[in-house]
Amino acid sequence: MSAFDEFVAPYGLVSKVDAFGYLDYLETHPEERTKRGKVVLVTADTPLKASRGEGKTTTTIALIDALRERGVDAAAVLRQPSMGITAAGSKGGASGGGKSSLAHPELVDWGLCGEMAAIENAQNLLVSFAEKAVDEGLLDQILVPRVSEVPSRALRQIVVDRGKSNIPERMVLTPTCELMQIVVLSRSMEEISRRVAAMTAGTLDGKPVLFGEFIDLWRITNMLADAVKPAMMTTQAGSPVYVHCGPFANVSLGIPSLVSVEMACARHDVVVVEAGYGADAGAQKWLDIAAREFGAPWPAAAVVVTRASTWRDEPALRWRYPFHVNRMEGLGIPAFPLVNLWEGEDGQVGELKESAAGLGLREPILGNLFRDGGEALASQLDALIAVLRPRQAGGRDEAPAEALRSHKGMDMVDQLRWIAASAYGVPAERVQAAPAFADSLANARALCHAEGRDLNDLVPVAVKSPATMTDDDSAPEAERTVTLKKMEVHTGAGLVQVNLTKSLTTPMPKIV
Incomplete structure (x- = not known):
C-alpha cells in the first residue's frame, strides 16, 4: 500500500482524495515525492x-x-x-x-460527489446568518448573494419581506460564487477558514461587516469536509x-x-x-x-x-x-x-x-x-x-519573468487595460467605461478602504461573454473596443469581478 492510498477513500462508484492531507504529507516526507x-x-x-x-x-x-x-x-x-x-x-x-x-x-x-451542492449549501447558510444578523442589528444591508445550481433570472434581484422593512438580496449560479472561488484557490482548510472569515457579509451604517466578526467558521468548514x-x-x-x-x-x-x-x-x-x-x-x-x-x-x-x-x-x-x-x-x-x-x-x-x-x-x-x-x-x-x-x-517550468510578475498594487483600471491588450488584442486607449462604471469603481474602492484594504491589491476576474473577446469581434482590428461595465469585490477570495462587454452572470440552459 502506497502513502497515497492512505489518503484515498471509496465514494460510491468513484474515490475521493484528501488532497490537502496528501500534499501536507509530502511536505514532511519529501523523499516520497517521485514525480x-x-x-x-x-x-x-x-x-x-x-x-x-x-x-x-x-x-x-x-x-x-x-x-x-x-x-x-x-x-x-x-x-x-x-x-x-x-x-x-x-x-x-x-x-x-x-x-x-x-x-x-x-x-x-x-x-x-456533491461538491457543488455542498458549496451551494454553505454559501446559502452564510446568507442565512447574514439575514439573522439583520434581525440582531449587526447588519442593515446584505452584500453576499444566495446561490443556486439551477439558473433562474427571476431570482437575480429579490426582496425579502421582513414585515416592517424589506431587504434586497441577489442570487447567482453556484460556480460563480465567492465560496467556490475560495475552494478553488485554497491549499488547506485553515486557508478556507481565513478566507471565509474575510468575506464581506454586508454593511452597518455604511461600514462593511465581515463574516468572521459574528459567526463561528466551523459551521461552514464542516459542511465542506468532503467538497x-x-x-x-x-x-x-x-x-x-x-x-x-x-x-x-x-x-x-x-x-x-x-x-x-x-x-x-x-x-x-x-x-x-x-x-x-x-x-x-x-x-x-x-x-x-x-x-x-x-x-x-x-x-x-x-x-x-x-x-x-x-x-x-x-x-x-x-x-x-x-x-x-x-x-x-x-x-x-x-x-x-x-x-x-x-x-x-x-x-x-x-x-x-x-x-x-x-x-x-x-x-x-x-x-x-x-x-x-x-x-x-x-x-x-x-x-x-x-x-x-x-x-x-x-522542476517548475520557466515562464518569462514579466509573465509571473505580480500585478498587485497596479491601478485596477490599468490591470483591466492590460488584460484587454494581452488577452483580447485591444490596446489600452480603446478600453472604455460604461456610464455606471465610475460609481461601481468608487464603491469598490470605498468598501476596500473601509476594511483596511487596497482595491489595487485584489486580482481582477473578467466576467465576459464566452462567445466574444471584444465589444464586436467582427469589427476591423483598429475599431475593436472593450467596455468596462461594473465590478464586485470578493474580499475573502481576494478577487474583484469585473463585467466586460456582453456578459450574463445567470446564463440559461439551451432547450434541447
Missing part, C-alpha cells in the same frame, strides 16, 4: 455560440489516452460541471463523448482523471482547484489541465490568476482546440484562433493547434494543414476524437512529447 509533473493546458478557440463548446473535455480525455499509449505517465484534471447548464444539455455532457469519455459519465454530468476532496475517476480506456471544482470561466475562474492539479503533478509526469471556454477566458485565468498570483504550475505546453467550422467559416472572426495560439507562443508556451473534426470533415484535413502552415502555426493535430478516441492522436504527438520529455525530470 514533478508538467502541466499541459487544454484551452480552445472562442466558440461561435456560447452554448456550443469546441470539445476541450473530449480532447483532454483523448490526449491522456494517447499519451499513455505512447508510454507517457499522463493524467487529466477536469472541472466539475454545473447541473443547471452543462448537465441540462446546453453543450452536451461535461465528461467527453464517444470513445473519448469518462467511465461513469452520468456521475459527472449529474452532480458527481474539498477531488474525485478520482478513469477514462473508458483506464487513464487516471481527477475532477474538482467549478466551470464557467466566462463568469468566474473556470479552472479546477489548485490542489487537485498539484496533487496530480506529485503523482504523474504529465498533467493535462482543462480550463473553461476559450483561451481568452479559462487560459487567461490560469495564466494571469492561478499561475501569476496564486503560484499554480506554469504550463509546459498548451493544446488549443477548435472546430473546423469555428476556425474558418466566419471570415470576420478568423483572426481569433491564430491570436490565441500566438499569445501562448508569445509567453514561451509551445502551443499546438488541435482541430476536433466532426463526422464528414475528414476530407478537410489537407486544407486545414495548409491553412495552419500559412498562418505560421505548428503542425496541427487533427482527428475525430468522438469516433476514434486517443487512437486518432497517438501517432501525431511526436512534437508535443519532444517538448515535454527533456523537462520531465526538472
